[in-house]
Amino acid sequence: MSTIIQTKDLTIRFGSLVANDRLNIEIEEGTIHAIAGENGAGKSTLMKMLYGVYQPTSGDILVDGEVMHGWNAAMARSKGIGMVFQDFRLIPAFTVLENVFLSMRDAGFVLKKKELRKQILTLSEEYHLGVNPDDEVWKLDLGQRQHIEIIKVLSTPNIRVMIFDEPTSVLAPHEINRFLEMLKSFRDRGYAILFITHKIDEIVSVADRITVLRHGKITSSLSREEGFNRDQIIRSMLGDDVSRMQISMERTVPDISGMENIELDRLTIRDEHNREILKDITLSIRRGKILGVAGISGNGQREFAECLFGVRKSTSGRILFGEEDITGSGTGKRIGLGFRMVTEDPIHDNVVGNFTVLENMALAGLEVTTKRGDVDWKDLEEQFRSHPEITDLNVPEVHRIAGTLSGGNVQRMTFARAVVSNPSLLIACYPSRGLDVATVAVVHQTLMRLRNGGAAIILISEDLSELMELSDELVVFAAGSASGPFDPGTADVNEIGRVMLRGAGSNE
Amino acid sequence: MNDLTVILANMIAAGTPIMYALLGDMISQRAGVISLSVEGSMLVGACIGFGVAYSTESMILAVIIAGIMGGMVGLLQAFLVIDRKTNMMASGFVLMFFAQGLTAFYGRNLLSVSFRKTLVYPIPFLSELPVIGQALFNQDILTYISFILPVIVWFVLFKTKLGLLVCSVGEKPEVTEAYGHDPRKIRYGAVIMAGVLAGIGGVQMSCIYTKGWANGMINGRGFIASALVILCSWKPLRSYMAAYLFGLAQALLVFLQLKGVPISMYVTMMLPYLLTLAALGVISISKKPSMPEKIKVVSTGTD
Numbered sequence: 082m083s084t085i086i087q088t089k090d091l092t093i094r095f096g097s098l099v100a101n102d103r104l105n106i107e108i109e110e111g112t113i114h115a116i117a118g119e120n121g122a123g124k125s126t127l128m129k130m131l132y133g134v135y136q137p138t139s140g141d142i143l144v145d146g147e148v149m150h151g152w153n154a155a156m157a158r159s160k161g162i163g164m165v166f167q168d169f170r171l172i173p174a175f176t177v178l179e180n181v182f183l184s185m186r187d188a189g190f191v192l193k194k195k196e197l198r199k200q201i202l203t204l205s206e207e208y209h210l211g212v213n214p215d216d217e218v219w220k221l222d223l224g225q226r227q228h229i230e231i232i233k234v235l236s237t238p239n240i241r242v243m244i245f246d247e248p249t250s251v252l253a254p255h256e257i258n259r260f261l262e263m264l265k266s267f268r269d270r271g272y273a274i275l276f277i278t279h280k281i282d283e284i285v286s287v288a289d290r291i292t293v294l295r296h297g298k299i300t301s302s303l304s305r306e307e308g309f310n311r312d313q314i315i316r317s318m319l320g321d322d323v324s325r326m327q328i329s330m331e332r333t334v335p336d337i338s339g340m341e342n343i344e345l346d347r348l349t350i351r352d353e354h355n356r357e358i359l360k361d362i363t364l365s366i367r368r369g370k371i372l373g374v375a376g377i378s379g380n381g382q383r384e385f386a387e388c389l390f391g392v393r394k395s396t397s398g399r400i401l402f403g404e405e406d407i408t409g410s411g412t413g414k415r416i417g418l419g420f421r422m423v424t425e426d427p428i429h430d431n432v433v434g435n436f437t438v439l440e441n442m443a444l445a446g447l448e449v450t451t452k453r454g455d456v457d458w459k460d461l462e463e464q465f466r467s468h469p470e471i472t473d474l475n476v477p478e479v480h481r482i483a484g485t486l487s488g489g490n491v492q493r494m495t496f497a498r499a500v501v502s503n504p505s506l507l508i509a510c511y512p513s514r515g516l517d518v519a520t521v522a523v524v525h526q527t528l529m530r531l532r533n534g535g536a537a538i539i540l541i542s543e544d545l546s547e548l549m550e551l552s553d554e555l556v557v558f559a560a561g562s563a564s565g566p567f568d569p570g571t572a573d574v575n576e577i578g579r580v581m582l583r584g585a586g587s588n589e
Numbered sequence: 590m591n592d593l594t595v596i597l598a599n600m601i602a603a604g605t606p607i608m609y610a611l612l613g614d615m616i617s618q619r620a621g622v623i624s625l626s627v628e629g630s631m632l633v634g635a636c637i638g639f640g641v642a643y644s645t646e647s648m649i650l651a652v653i654i655a656g657i658m659g660g661m662v663g664l665l666q667a668f669l670v671i672d673r674k675t676n677m678m679a680s681g682f683v684l685m686f687f688a689q690g691l692t693a694f695y696g697r698n699l700l701s702v703s704f705r706k707t708l709v710y711p712i713p714f715l716s717e718l719p720v721i722g723q724a725l726f727n728q729d730i731l732t733y734i735s736f737i738l739p740v741i742v743w744f745v746l747f748k749t750k751l752g753l754l755v756c757s758v759g760e761k762p763e764v765t766e767a768y769g770h771d772p773r774k775i776r777y778g779a780v781i782m783a784g785v786l787a788g789i790g791g792v793q794m795s796c797i798y799t800k801g802w803a804n805g806m807i808n809g810r811g812f813i814a815s816a817l818v819i820l821c822s823w824k825p826l827r828s829y830m831a832a833y834l835f836g837l838a839q840a841l842l843v844f845l846q847l848k849g850v851p852i853s854m855y856v857t858m859m860l861p862y863l864l865t866l867a868a869l870g871v872i873s874i875s876k877k878p879s880m881p882e883k884i885k886v887v888s889t890g891t892d
Contacts, residue, residue: 155769170767172760174882175753183753184768192748 084109084146085242085273086131086162091140093130100126102297103140108242113264113274115284118294118318119517124277125167127294128244131275132164133157158186161241163234165248169226170233173219177201177212177229184233204235208263223251227260243267245276249283253377253543255578261287279318279517282546285309293317318518335369335535341403342367343389343506343537348398350384357396358384360561366506371528371538373552373569375545376581378511380558382541383425386508389539390422391415416445419505423512425541427495434484438476439465441483442498471497473523489520500527506537513547525551545574557581595847596840597724601732602798603861604836606631606807608735609790610814611821611828612742613783617663618818619746620779621759621883625681626666628811629688630659630787631794636692638792639802640699648708651792652731659788660781662688667780671773677887681815689805699802708797731793743825755779759881787811813865820865820872823879831868838864 086108093101100123108114108131118124129135131142133154142149144160171180181201182192198214205212210228218226227248234243245264249257264274264287278284284291292302293314300317303309343366352358358381366372376382387393389400391412400408402418424430432441439461443449447464450457465471465479476497477490486494492512499507509528513521528551532538542548548555549569556565557580564580610627617624638655642648662684669680708729716726725736746752754775757765762772794810795802813835820834821827838861845857 166767170764172757172764174760174879175757179753182750183757183764188750190750192750192753 085144087143087146088131089141089143091127091130091142092138093126093135094138100297101130101137104294104299106292106299106302108273108275109290110241110273111268111271112289113268113276113287115288115291116275116277116294117279117281117284117291117314119279119519121517122294122318123297124294125246126297128164128246128275128277131157132162132244155186158237161237161239162244163237163240163242164244165227165230165234165246167246167248167250169223169230171218171226171229173217175218176214177216177218177221177232178214180218180229181214181233181236185236187238200236201232204232208235208266210263224253224256224260227251231263241271242273242275245274247277247279249278249280255377255581257283281311281314281518284314285311315518331533332529333533335533337368337535340368340505340535341405344399344401346399346401348388348400349396350381350388350393351396352381352384357561359558359563362398362563364556364563364566366537366539368505368537369532369535370553371532371540371551372566373548373555374539374541374558375543375548375555375577376558378543381561382510382558385558386422386424386510386539386541389506389508390420419503420508421499421502421504421506422508423492423495423499423510425510425514427491431495431498432483432491434482436483437480438483438486438494439479441494442476442479442501445498445502447498447501468497468501470500470527473527489516492516492524493520496524496527500531503534504531504536506539507531508539508541510541511543512540513542513544521547545577549574591720592844594720594724596837596844597721598727599840599843600833600836601724601728602836603839604832605732605735606790606794606798607810607814607817607835608738608828608832609793610783610787610811611817611832612738612825613786613790614811614815615818615821615823615825615828616742616746616755616786617779617783618884619759619823619881620755620776621762621881622667622670622776622780623677623681623815623884623887624663624666624780624783624787625678625812625815626662626684627783627787627814628681628807628809629684630662630784631791631807631811632685632688632692632805633662634659634788634791635795635806636696636699636791636802638788639704639795640695642706642792642796643699643702643704646706648706648796651796652789655788655792656785657788659791660785662788663781663784664777666784667777670780671776685811693804696802696804700804703801704796705800729793729797731789731797735793739825739828742828746825756881759883761882787814790814809862813862816865816869819880820868822872823881834868835861835865 084107088104088106090103092103116124130137133152133156142152178197182188201214212228212232252260267274290304293300345362345364348362349357350359388395399406443461447461450460462479476493512524528538552569554566555569556563559581610631614624614627634655637658638651641654642651666684669675670677712726716722754770758772758775765772817831820831842857842860
């Protein structure tokens with residue numbers, strides 16, 4: 082197999098930050114090369130440099146053994162290198178065909194619909210992409226949009242290297258396997274595939290070679306023949322953080338005497354379009370337990386969480402907190418009872434973007450003390466710095482503006498906020514989505530500690546392995562009802578997957 | 590000529606300047622900028638174009654100069670909105686008032702003169718058709734161009750790379766930029782184009798329709814054109830319907846006066862505007878399907 086791209090001591094600096102430090106990698110035809118690493122390890126920077134978006138500060142990029150001078154995206158494309166971006170470059174109001182046309186450099190001035198339609202359909206059939214050239218993009222889901230991006234790359238003349246930037250982060254679990262199969266079919270046709278991920282299972286299942294980055298440096302590079310070692314990959318991704326964190330996932334039996342459970346009695350919830358998205362849900366949410374909620378997103382998880390928290394009214398049924406009927410109460414009452422929620426999109430729903438971290442923490446979570454009629458910010462800052470949960474979660478510096486934080490840091494902050502107030506019920510919606518391995522580990526540990534302290538936890542997630550690992554009980558939302566509860570210790574993952582896809586009917 | 594021919598001919602004549610401004614602003618709105626300055630462009634085009642035609646007797650030169658002057662107003666609007674990030678509505682209004690003052694000054698010696706040169710070129714055979722022949726095919730070149738202009742704009746906007754780039758800027762400029770095109774330049778081009786077309790619409794009005802210059806003669810037609818873009822749902826081929834709807838109302842006004850129908854002139858003068866308003870009201874309750882994303886940000890405040 083011949084090498085297409087080779088880098089020699091490739092380095093890029095942004096100010097004082099060395100984002101990529103003397104990287105030497107080789108991209109060969111007919112191989113799937115995974116680039117792994119935590120958020121901020123320099124993966125995306127490397128991809129963008131290979132695709133010519135960024136110019137290296139020093140070092141060389143060699144294509145077919147030739148040193149490239151003045152490397153840029155147009156050159157990369159002419160050498161047959163294409164990239165599927167994480168933020169799709171599509172115009173929602175346009176049709177698929179128009180979007181593909183816009184992306185093509187040599188397609189001429191006048192749109193030749195017939196030819197282009199044929200070309201798209203041929204590619205779509207060859208790789209089972211299921212793309213209809215005349216669909217308007219805004220009607221399509223993220224998985225389908227990714228297929229359009231792939232078609233755009235495949236339409237580039239002489240394409241031989243395809244770079245994917247975190248391709249699976251937008252996909253639902255059932256789409257991921259299909260995507261990985263597609264990668265294999267590209268490889269079998271001789272394309273060189275370069276893909277970024279921080280999910281180790283994906284690497285182990287498809288990659289021929291893996292390069293792990295940490296703080297801009299290559300920490301290990303393994304090929305399939307040499308054998309992949311899961312633990313070794315994790316260690317190279319996280320470095321010493323793993324030993325420092327001492328992740329404790331111990332499950333203890335908490336003393337929950339005198340703590341109220343939450344009972345849901347034949348609860349029916351409608352969505353924005355007034356459809357019954359969940360019907361007759363009867364569930365016990367018990368203190369000191371993690372109740373996992375599995376399901377493909379859009380099956381009522383969000384509505385369920387909102388209804389429990391009091392943002393959304395149920396159409397019928399009752400919610401009991403101990404003996405008390407709280408069905409009609411609003412969020413104020415429920416927060417008073419110790420209910421906390423971390424939504425699926427904390428940047429939009431939970432955080433005031435223009436406020437600092439401390440101000441956001443003061444809004445909810447930290448106990449606000451006053452001094453001469455004013456908020457005692459000094460005291461709050463002291464609380465913030467001394468609180469063990471906040472330190473453990475490694476919440477960013479108090480004076481940073483919340484809107485400028487990365488997704489992982491916002492998640493750490495909202496989590497810390499929910500945790501410091503000792504909740505009776507924590508509703509965590511997709512708490513690990515889009516986060517790096519280290520943050521996910523910390524989040525999991527925090528959930529477990531809360532559970533061990535007697536809180537009831539509702540964990541809504543699409544990641545089955547996460548749910549199986551953490552939950553004490555598991556329910557599946559599908560087709561308007563909740564199936565289960567399953568015992569994650571004994572339940573079969575395939576069975577749960579089947580219920581997710583088909584709904585409760587297949588369970589009977 | 591029978592009554593119907595009179596009404597049709599007047600409808601075409603009154604609709605043509607609107608057609609130019611309407612299509613111009615549609616291009617601009619597709620790129621994400623509402624060019625209310627088309628009103629100013631029309632005024633400048635009407636005044637200076639008329640001046641050039643009167644002094645040189647060259648209609649071609651008049652049209653070219655009117656287009657350039659209209660485009661200059663567009664350039665000002667583009668600079669204010671794109672580079673200085675001013676409110677597009679406010680800057681459009683201010684440019685209109687500026688154009689009003691400017692043309693009143695430059696047009697002060699043109700007020701009493703009229704342009705007698707006939708610019709009508711009847712099309713053989715077609716112009717002899719009953720009823721529509723005289724109305725449609727006994728016209729000037731600018732009117733003939735306006736007959737096919739919507740098709741040209743439609744083709745360019747939706748069937749060529751340039752047009753799709755213009756539309757992409759009005760939807761998601763990040764994407765345009767990602768493909769290596771400068772959204773700023775494309776926007777500038779679209780807004781200037783709006784001014785050029787509106788300027789030509791203006792000169793058509795002063796030299797051919799009214800055959801004279803009067804202060805403030807555009808009288809809100811640019812604003813009407815801008816509003817009619819919504820009525821068209823940003824689709825060029827619908828401009829036939831929109832422009833001639835306004836033209837028809839104008840034609841009825843003339844017709845009622847000719848027939849001596851006893852209605853106050855001031856009431857009939859409201860008619861075209863009233864009709865446009867009613868049409869907008871009807872379209873606005875129905876869904877707004879194809880509004881460019883960047884216009885949505887301005888007009889509804891949602892991003």
